[in-house]
Amino acid sequence: MKQTRWTCTLFACFLTAALLKAEPIDMDGYSFEIRHDTLFVSCDSLHIPGDLVVVLNDRTNIYKKLFHDETDDLMEDHPADDLYKNIWTRERINAYNTPIDSIPDSIYINCREFCMPAQGYITSKFGPRRYRFHYGTDVKVQIGDTIRAAFTGQVRIIDYEARGYGHYVVVRHDNGLETVYAHMSKVLVDENMRIYCGEPIGLGGNTGRSTGSHLHFETRYLGNAINPEMIIDFSTGNIRDDQYLIAKNTTFKYYEEQKALAAAKYYTVRSGDNLSTIARRYGTSVRSICRLSGIKETSILRVGQRLRIR
Ligand SMILES: [Zn+2]
CATH class of the missing domain: 2.70.70.10 (Glucose Permease (Domain IIA))
Structure with missing residues (x-):
């Protein structure tokens, strides 16, 4: 969590400083100040984390990373x-x-x-x-x-x-x-x-x-x-x-579960179909189709309905 905290802390300071363009801000032993277009961070160098990340929120709400070391x-x-x-x-x-x-x-x-x-x-x-x-x-x-x-x-x-x-x-x-x-x-x-x-x-x-x-x-x-x-x-x-x-x-x-889903077969009900004829055609049982499709054996099928048969 350390980097996150630093990111947020510095980001918040930068934003505050940028908005206020005010006096130097002191926070947790760090001091922040904007002079012209530069943000000055003053602190005991021993306390700067090696993996410091600073982000900036500009006016279009796009964050930019500063000091990014491309090497x-x-x-x-x-x-x-x-x-x-x-x-x-x-x-x-x-x-x-x-x-x-x-x-x-x-x-x-x-x-x-x-x-x-x-x-x-x-x-x-x-x-x-x-x-x-x-x-x-x-x-x-x-x-x-x-x-x-x-x-x-x-x-x-x-x-x-x-x-x-x-x-x-x-x-x-x-x-x-x-x-x-x-x-x-x-x-x-x-x-x-x-x-x-x-x-x-x-x-x-x-x-x-x-x-x-x-x-x-x-x-x-x-x-x-x-x-x-x-x-x-x-x-x-x-x-x-x-x-x-x-x-x-x-x-x-x-x-x-995923394998079963990948192997699943579906059938779209046509006019004149009923559960027994579909079950027979695909070598399965009415009970199995109903279980896989989440319907009752007494359900009335409608044309265009998708049934899972495997
Ligand atoms: Zn998603």
Whole structure:
């Protein structure tokens, strides 16, 4: 949380100073003063954190990062390189082809340094949706709300999908997780940029396949999605545990559900159909169709209705 606090503290001071154009401000042993177009920060140099991040909110509500050291981004090593077998590509979110079966039974992920990506209530949970699987947690945000990096890491992908994620960012973290932030109105970082936990990476939006502004947030390990709610308590905005245990049988239990969904077959009711003829045609039973489709055996079918038959 340290970087976040520094970001917020300095940001708040900068903004206050900028708005007031006033006398020097003293805060926690730091003094801030604007002279002409320069912000002066005075303090005991021993107290400046090595990984200080300063962000600025300008009048159009766009955050900019100051003092960004671009040599950081050119580092040859990427986060968790060993784990990811040196694969660093912007081509796909899951570029690793690592089946869940090949993941060890239990792995601890260091989550001590964490920042809530967005403050808001959950609008849609991780799990099966009607005809597809939802690999993230949706959080209500307003357009322009600051979206922050959940952990420290490096930006792997920035892209735009008009019919999917809209403007989105994928970050690889030092702790081995990857996170995805989608449907944003604006991205504030660059590919390969080193970013710190709590750093603003974008602004909330409604781009791509989205109805109503929200953040679609994913947590992944070697490309395989993990329900973000297992790691983060969205009601309090805190990490559940400093060490998140990936227990294969629990964490990836949804995989079975997902496989069943992928294998699902649907049938659209036509004129003259009834449950028994459909069941016979597809070698299944009326009871099974009713269970999968969530209807009663006595239900009257209507033309155009979708039934799940497998
Ligand atoms: Zn979503």
